Amino acid sequence: MENNQARIKVQRPWLAMMSMMIGAFVGMLSETSLNIALPQLMKSFQLNSGTIQWLVTGYMLVIGVILPFSSLLTKWFSTRQIVIIGLLDFIFGVIIAATAPNFIILLIGRMIQGLGTGLILPLMFTVAMLIFPPSKMGTAMGVCALVIMLAPAIGPTITGIILGKLTWNWIFWFFMPFLVVALICAIIGLPNTGKITRPKIDILSLLESVVGFASLVMGVSFASNMGWTAPTVLLMLAIAVIILILYVYRQLHLEQPIINLRVFKKLAFAQGAICVMLDFAIILSAMYLLPQYLQRGLLLPVALTGIVMLPGGIINALVSAFAGRLYDSVGAKIPAVLGFTIATIGLIMLIFSNPTSSIIYVIVTHIIIMIGCPLAMSPAQTHALNALKGAESADGSTILNTMQQIIGAVATALATSFLSWGQNTYQGTDKAAQFTNGVHYGLYFTLILAVIGLVVAFTLKSTRHVENKN
Template sequence: MDIDKKSRNAMFGALLIGSIISSMLQTSLTTTLPAIMSEFSVEAATGQWLTSGYTLAMGVMIPATAFLLRRFETRKLFVFSMGVFGVGTLLSAIAYNFSVMMTGRVLQAIGNGILLAMVQVVILTVFPMNKRGFIMGIYGLAVGGAPVVAPTIAGIVVDIFNWRIIFWSAFIISIINIIYGLFAVKNVLDVKKMSFDIKSMLLGSLGFTSLLYSLGNLGAEEGIVFKIILPAILGVFMLIVFVKRQLQLKDPFLEIRILNNTQFRLSVIISMLLYSAMIGGAMILPMYMQIARGLSATMSGLIMMPGSLILALLNPYAGMIYDRFGIRRLSITGSIFVLLGTIPLCFLTESTEVFYLIASQTIRLIGIGCLMMPIVTWGMSTLEKEGTSHGTALLSSLRTISGAIGTAVLVAVMGFATKLMNADANQVVNVFGINGAFVVASIISALQLTIVVLYVGKKDRASNLVHYNENIRNESRI
């Protein structure tokens, strides 16, 4: 559909506002979680569901979004996504117990997942080729920058006012944006009637949720059968059925067969390991600073900010380095930085210097910046054009869900280690528990480095050597 410049910009504005506010709310809980846990009197193993449950819901929604974009008109889908997100923020703002808070977070994740996917598709649809790079740059800067500053802003709000103000603010902005979007957002995407594979959606979501629940209770002292063993068995069984169903369907909910591509499969595995340690670590470090050390939420956010800013700034340059030198050098360097930044966090004390925390976190995030997008680009580069959408959905889903699982595992280890070395049963977190969680994160990072060294980019290097030798021979003949 052709629309004029003014209408394009107005539509982009509505989508951008929604993306920024939803992206900020995605990471703001890294510094507000300790205050929420305290108000609802829940342990870390329960509180982490506000982060891991959110991430899991987003991961499950990603493949469903492809169907929604092809089935429903753009304006209706925008209003629906912002509406669901708005209801979620309202529930979190008025939450009187943890269950209501958790319901609100899941609704926020569903709305966010739909909206973020919609924005990119709309940009590629309504803007001319010579404008897309600039518009995507604005979108990437805004959506990439919002999660960076969100923890610091959230920390300041918590210290001055109350954590509920964050959700009230998001709710008010959502309502205003819905009203604006009713006039600004046009129906620009083609729609058609098609059936939705609800069975696959339920199998995948329930399977991953059961597995996540089991892993999140690894440190439980009672009810092991019902909290760990049975949910694990149920989750694995449902996921096996889910995989078999995808392999049998002509048009699957999630195209798993694409994992037969070795290079793409490696990029998925590395992305999953990276996200599991990254997202879990991003939640545990503020717990150390606020609960174990007694630092303010504002100070916690400020300590996290330098590394996050460098990560945001490094992303575009990492792509240029990949184009120049290939994936092997970049992935090995990035993996080493991730490991070198994580290991020091295994030796935290109650008086660790702030500079030590900033340096470790920054080194860690430099490594993540070297890996996050280049490894995806490397994996996707071997897929045929018709497989790109399937590859994007599969990789995005699995790495997002892996982040949720990694968070659950690290928090479970932290809780178990805390209870193991703590005489006070009411203490939620201590330094020993934090160190134990980062030991597991270091093991994950070491495994990632091993895979990268052994498998990533070796064929690329051999291929480049062949091309180089052929060029030398051709030049010698001239």
């Protein structure tokens, strides 16, 4: 059947995907692996939580800035060129971070890694949409989602094990073998799936994108230290709002936009995209707060913290793989509604934790959250991308991945602000209880995201592939 043919025929599609999946996995692992090391890094560099969080938000900032150019880059360079350059860049950033003598060099290394992730991540979804037929799309997107969801889940465990025996530098050296394997796979098994047309580049759009997204993330991040009423914060946020409005207006009116925002006119894409962004924000904000709570609220050693988070990571991987197949049979609405509902329950339970809570209780709450988030993620993403056709698929993939990183950076920064607010409002001298109160404030924010996601999930259509009729 014509409807069941891949847009581009590739002899070994999974081999073609391997370099991008490994690269994306390491990219997402790098994005979340430092969460558990933040308390140790704060002591090593004598920094507060508002400054040290830049190792997380700065990384996501670079990814968010480079991602909007993904579609344009695929028209100027081959898939092989982009992936190989991205992997080499990542390796360079890893070496800088692993040998960093101070915080500034470490941050530079992290941001260089972010550039590599920003090049590779969107290509994984774009190529998958091209080389797999519609009947296999749910499974393919489920595997891609598994790559994205598994890394944040097991990152803290791996980091905890490393920090239990070695210094934080070895977190980065751990990435190197995976990157070398990905580079070899790219060289021997990755064909070019794009069409190089070298369209005219709109410089103003590029500048608006960089300044707008950077100002947004920087403004929210600075608020963690300076407060939301600080003149610098207000100025950065004002610049972000104005520039991004101009950017959106320009993209909607250009004949050949940098990123095709017109895809939001398709309701199925808009609904799915909102669910994906909210789900990603829930994962990153919760997984930013949880390892710190385990160390500074429950006073667990860093190695045990990683072990405590392992069961949730395993469950995350299993559900991610299952959720992709679930879309192929029941569509997006049922798993998305169930996913956000389960995540909401887990977050409420975690909010009721305290400095004397049992480790088993925290493990259970983490598992519940790790059932809910991946259950909603893959079906919602497939729902969104299946609403698009042809070249729109690349634009849709770019938009989803860009907004995930921007929203993730903003959510992490907001979680840090609420964490500080909760600590400041605590009346007492117990440091563990004070930090736990801050974590609760951060989780209130995450819970609101989950409730909004649940409301949006109810608006999704129940049947699969219905979007393609548009």
